Amino acid sequence: MKAKMLTLLVPFLLLCCKSEKKEQETYTTGKTEKKDYIEVVTNLMDFVTVDTIKSGWNTFKYSNKSDEPHFILIDDYPDGKTLDTVKARVMPAFDKGMASIMENDMDAAMAAFGELPSWFPEVKFVGGTGLISPKKETNVTLKLEPGPHIMECYVKMASGVFHVSMGMVKEIYVLEEDSGNQPPEADIQITVSSTEGINYNGDLTKGHHIISVHYVDQSVYEHFIGHDVNLVKLDDSASLDELEAWMNWMDPKGLISPAPSGVTFLGGVNNGLAGSTHYFEVHLDPGNYAFISEVPSASSKGLLKTFMVE
Known part of the structure; x- marks a missing residue:
């Protein structure tokens, strides 16, 4: 059962928004610096980006x-x-399972997810961004193998409906041709x-940082997926328990x-x-x-570590 549940999030590959085909482009990231990157924009419940990279x-x-x-x-x-295969084979189990979770009926949810196809354990989660608050942006750098991939977001609306079910899913194809890019140099x-949690080296000072994250291992936790790293700024009203x-x-x-x-x-x-190893960029203000x-x-x-920037 756990093997099938590991790929629970793959059902969210439905309702793909069709768009005009675009190739990877070169964008300007500063006044003088030129850098190849893939621009992804969310306006409402969408991923506006290229189709091949x-x-x-x-x-x-x-x-x-x-x-x-x-x-x-x-x-x-x-x-x-x-x-189309995912829509035919996955959607019924997805709908029943998520509805049962929102009703606090985990037995029914587990039974529904048990109907997922046997090929689910072959799906790999290969990276992406951490959580981003409204009106914010981030850069993340990762290495991708050739073949078809899916972008998704499974944050939930107040009703419990996942964003992916509202259109936040995008198919991209990774070409055999290599980008020729190299990873950035990290200062953190x-x-x-799963055994040592999150640990870091380097000085978390105010200003710009490039942070590398190395996955020593990956594990299946109680929620049937693995660990990641999200950066959160906390104001005086924030509750770590919440x-x-x-x-x-x-x-x-959760994730509502x-x-x-x-x-x-x-x-x-x-x-x-x-x-x-994956990389992300951030500007830290005091706090x-x-x-x-x-x-x-x-x-x-x-897997929760707090720190202060002066």
Whole structure:
């Protein structure tokens, strides 16, 4: 059962928004610096971006122009599995399972997810951005293998409906041609693991930082997916207990929009494969912050770490 549940989020590959085909472009990121990156914009419940990109190292610039918190999770799914296949084989189980979770009937939810196709364990979660609050943006750099991929966001509306079910899903194809890009040089290094939690080296001072996140391992937690790293700014009204509870999507109130009061999500990296390294950029102002994984009871696993920037 756990093997099937590991890929629970793959059902969200439905309702793909069709758009005019676009190739990877070169965008200007500063007054003088030129850099190849893939621009992704969310206006409401969408991912506006290119359809094909080169393989290897790529930087995604994600701008959340909506009024909801979002993230990008990139899935590498098996060859031959089309969105039509997913719609026919997955949607009934998805609908029943999520409805049961919102009604606090986990037995019925587990029974529904048990109907998911046997090829689900082949799906890999290969990265993306951490959570981003409304009107914020982030850059994340990761390495992608050739083949079909899916972008999704499964934050929930107040009703419990996942954003992916409202259109926040996008198919992209990664070409055999390599981008030729190299990863950036990080000044802060994070390691994340199921045994040691989140740890970091470097000085978290005010100003611009490039942060690397190395996945020492990856694990299946109580919510049937793995760990990631999200950066959160905390104001005086923020409650770490509320934040920690909210980060568990399997809680009927978890990942429900809006986010808990007093927290601003500034990005990070989404679920990655064991042994992989991902990078994100951030500008830190003075204040209180936390790194937190989207897992149940993160603090007990060492996956919630607070720090202060002076």
